[in-house]
Amino acid sequence: MNVISRIALPLEHSELSVPGIRCASCIARIERELAPLPGIHAARVNFTSKRVLVDHESSVTPEALRSALARIGFDAEAIAAHAPTEARRETQRLLRAVAVAGFAAMNIMLLSVSIWSGATGATRAMFHWLSALIAMPTVVYAGQTFFLSAWRAMRHGRTNMDVPISIGVTLATALSLFETITNGPHAYFDGAVMLLFFLLIGRFLDSAMRDRARSGVEALLRQTAPGGTILLPGGGTAWRKAGEIEPGTRLIVAAGERLAADGLVEDGTSSLDLSLITGESRPEPVSVGSRAVAGTLNLDAPLTLCVTAAGENTTIAEIARMMEAAGQSRSRYVRIADRAARFYAPAVHTLAALSFAGWMIAGAGWHQSLLIAVAVLIITCPCALGLAVPAAQVVAAGSLMRRGILVKDGSALERLAEVDCMRFDKTGTLTLGRPQPIDALLLDPNEAPAALALARASKHPIARALAQALETAGVRAAPTQDLREIPGMGVCGTIGGVPARLGRPSWLDNPATPDPAMVTGFRLGDAPMRLLRFDDPLRPDAACAIGQLRQISSDLAILSGDRDEAVAPVACRLALPAAAALTPGEKLTEIEALRAAGRHVLMVGDGLNDGPALAAGHVSIAPASASDVGQTAADLVFVGDSLMPVPIAIRAARRTLAIVRQNFALAIGYNLLAVPLAMFGLVTPLLAAVAMSTSSLLVVGNALRLRNCAR
């Protein structure tokens, strides 16, 4: 936000999502075309997130930016500008801490090696002092994460992984400082800082994975339009932000625009793409008096709405609140490492206290006894534990990623391994979620190029599906003149001097015929009308994937928001019990009832209507074709048309859990060996450093066995 503070004019910051950015020339084109426009100060493309960030004066509306991008051929959608999220800042802070700890660990190790190789007297004292100067600020800065988390846990009377870490690091640093001041031979600065370094790497890997998961609700609000054009009482129009639109005002929605508020249609006939809300791929026709909700996309013709609810009161904001509430139950999940720490921490502290007491009784003096107690703490510090879990999860996530399955959260793998029942959404999850021609398209060779040319001109889902099917078949579009889209009806144009029309069968042929769903007609000149039928087919290997899932759990069912008639055939073909016509709230209730019964539910879904259910499930999976909300609410996202990633991910999660358990066993075995040595006072700083590195290498090495776990 430096830019804003430097310039006196109040600048606004807008973000537009532009999925069409594909190459360097797109970047150059957008930045070059936007920058000289009046009122725009800077435009910058973020290629990774496919977004354009614009700094502009408040006179420029997001709508104007959208049309400016449309003029140079890019479909853009304005999204509410947002500050970098808390989670992202946390990851950046951890990365900085890793960098600092890494720098310190390397330099201190350099000094320590010369001490171990025999530096004595003044040289050793100087090296100890240098190490102290590097280590003290590092421990204070890089150790914050652990100290804060340990303090929070202690205050609530709990204990977690960070408690033994904090105590170990603090005691080791304090004692080493004492040794340095008194010119003693043993300083553990290298051990303490190296421990922080290793643990921070684990923490960073974990946080980087979790980053994307936390912003579920935020993405939901980005789906609503940031604002809309309202009719002023005087007759003019003005652009208002979504939050500033009052109930009772009139909202004008152009074709291709998202609704900024809930309302009743006052004027116009069109169809709305409700897929964001209900998950249904079929566009819903609306006319005067119909209800329309914020976040849906107006497909055909301009509409005038009388606003009934806006901002925080819209249906979409309601779903956001439901998701937030549902997600809280999941945040109570205790990570496996913390569960282990509940037993580990008290054991370690008892051992350290026992060795201190033992040596005091044996008459070793408090300095010697304390040194040994600290050695016990350092050697048992759960370095292997802290690294074992994230390392295994990151390797497994990497393997899954190569199979097109993105894991957003380390704990998701832990939770996925515990799954004992599954619930599926229908549209877009078990089915592909996009219309596909039912049979081979019945078009003559001279008709197909004309149909493609017309289909390309429309944004209607069926027209797009038709265009895609024809393109895949290798059809080339015919040159057309007078291309026109008639709102609510279809597209017409002239091809080779002959008029051609693509659209509603009733528009093409006989106004009396009813328009069945997912059917479109095509007519070239006076030739008879061709009826093109579309369907939302099952994912190609859905049956096979469901079969494999049955071996994992016997409790599988469909929860769909779609009509009964649409759900029944799918349920029948997959032999799954199904509940149809559920609202997002009812889906959530179903999941919560299962949760209350102590089941671990896997929710697989894609739409905004699945958002609350995805957030409430013990763990959730969404396809990459899902809405932003579905993707952010889910713990895992898979790419592609196949449903096989679901069983693959569950098997990989179970193997990961097995490896994590092995790593715990390794860490305990290593402690059984090292702790007696430490308790008998045989551990020097050199031995501690070697032991720490080898145990870490061992668990990381074991975790690497997971790199082919997703097969």
Add this chain to the structure above:
Amino acid sequence: MSGLTILIPIALLLGLAGLVAFLWSLSTGQYDDLDGAAVRILIDEPAPEEPADAR
């Protein structure tokens, strides 16, 4: 020993310079768009006005 008094500060300073450079690049958002950085190198300079007219 006298060599160390020069070499150790140099070593530490070099390491510190690397650390500072990393922290600076992190805070100025240079890792925000890694894929974009890779393709931006392919962007040509805008063509001068006259040849553009001649074409």
